[in-house]
Amino acid sequence: MPGSHPARSRRTTERKGDVRERSILDTCEALLAHKGYDAMTVGDIATGAGITRGALYFYFGSKQEVVTALVARTVEHLWERSRAAAETDEPRPAIAAAMRRTVELWNEHGLVMRTAIDLSLTVPEIGELWSHTADLFSTAITAVLERAGVQAGTEPEQASAMARALCWMIERTFYHASQESREKLRQASSTCEHIWLISAGLTT
């Protein structure tokens, strides 16, 4: 209603399709939770979203595209959260904050993150998305290590390579822990934080 002229720049009403698209993604996420990727069929998703298979193909070209969109939506959320991360200068609190944030992310989006990791090999787009996400984390870890006194550089025992390894450690540890329980996730976080601290030379 505001802006009497046909102010063309901003779409006033939300397309019906936008709602559908979101509900398809939501359904997909739900199905992923109790059937898993393989068992989940395109028909299942369509039915869950209240439409037929044919209609679904109007929105997405394939099952993979649906999941890719779901991953993209989730990963975008991760990126926002990453950007919002307070840039603490001191390594010790920076590490603590990072791990706290990581627990939150896996608590909220564990399912989709695990799916993204699983499909990284078979669906190139998802692989791209996830590898970019890993890069963000890896870069952040590198910065902390360097600020803590670890020698900068890309040689196997310098900050960059160590950060990559720590990144994979965290990914895999959380991947498994998030399948079990929140408690496991907390413990996993504790262990990873400890190893990260030691690797940064911040022992005691």
Place this chain on the structure above:
Amino acid sequence: MPGSHPARSRRTTERKGDVRERSILDTCEALLAHKGYDAMTVGDIATGAGITRGALYFYFGSKQEVVTALVARTVEHLWERSRAAAETDEPRPAIAAAMRRTVELWNEHGLVMRTAIDLSLTVPEIGELWSHTADLFSTAITAVLERAGVQAGTEPEQASAMARALCWMIERTFYHASQESREKLRQASSTCEHIWLISAGLTT
């Protein structure tokens, strides 16, 4: 030929099917290399092994069973190698030896190991196989950590949990490195060894 009586215990001749079965597994491994799991069809495997689909189903009940058998074959090899590992007492050379062995394993069986990891979620049998393998490594790492003076126990910052995290770090790091090149694998090994040493408190 030895044992003139119908010594029933040992089969003298190799069944034709045994050869077939092996060639099916070999073909499967080869196909996995340039087509990947999804793209590889049961027909492909059968043709590659010189038989028809129907004949293949005499040996294996499904595509998953074929791959599971392949993983089992490979993983058995890993176990043998693990058992044969010299039980060094001093932590430092023990770590060095373990990493050297790990590089060898990934150089030789990287493809199947990656496949096993990828399918762990969807194929329960493979998940079982791989998780057991991970346990072996995890236990070995725990032993080294404890001998190096890390406090024993299962709390998040004690030997057992740290070993698990290091195990996942190695798995994931090698998983990615083995997709790239032998050189990357060497570097990855170097980085992992470094972090392992530091975590064990063996810094210089």
Place this chain on the structure above:
DNA sequence: GATAAAAATCGACATGGTGTAGAGTTTGTG
């Protein structure tokens, strides 16, 4: 609020891979 274009939906179809069934052939053994 009538209308035409765009957006959305549907049912039917073609394709391709999976797993099963039953009939046929080879191989080993008494």
Place this chain on the structure above:
DNA sequence: CACAAACTCTACACCATGTCGATTTTTATC
């Protein structure tokens, strides 16, 4: 040689995928 077990094949039924063209609903505009 005869008989059973091991092995192989062709044909079929099933199910999920993705495409097509016809049809209905929304949306924007006058």
